[in-house]
Amino acid sequence: MGPDLPEDVDLPARQRASGPRAGDDPVALAIRTKETVVGKAAGTVVGSGTVLRGVAAVPERREGMDTSVLPSSYQRMLQVLAASDQPRRARELCAKLNGGDIEAKHVEGVRSKLKRLVKRGWAAETSQGGFALAKTVRR
DSSP: OOOOOOSSHHHHHHHHHHHOOOOOOOHHHHHHHHHHHOOOOTTTTSSOOOTTTOOSSSSOTTTTTTTGGGOOHHHHHHHHHOSSSSSBBBBHHHHHEEEOOOHHHHHHHHHHHHHHHHHSSEEEOTTTTTTTETTTTTO
């Protein structure tokens, strides 16, 4: 059987989390795992995308949400962006977050997280590859 979900998660979400069912074809299964689910963090639908046990790790930004709904690593990234007066490149953020340690795999991990923040409305990306706090996010 699938993971135990809280009682306040709707029945269709419970069924999607329970895993494959007899007769499921691979395409239908892939679509079902990417469907919108109810997110406990915001108490609303958080959007489509990668889902961790029924809750998106980085919810789409909505009016009135603050950074406390984000995982701590994402909160730290936004704090660095908020403290900066100009857009920062992933390499610069990586150095700031990792105490000067800059390895390619770490830079790519930071870049991936920054792209996710952009996609969900928490950050903005400049044409030169710099990242800044989205204008709608409170500093």
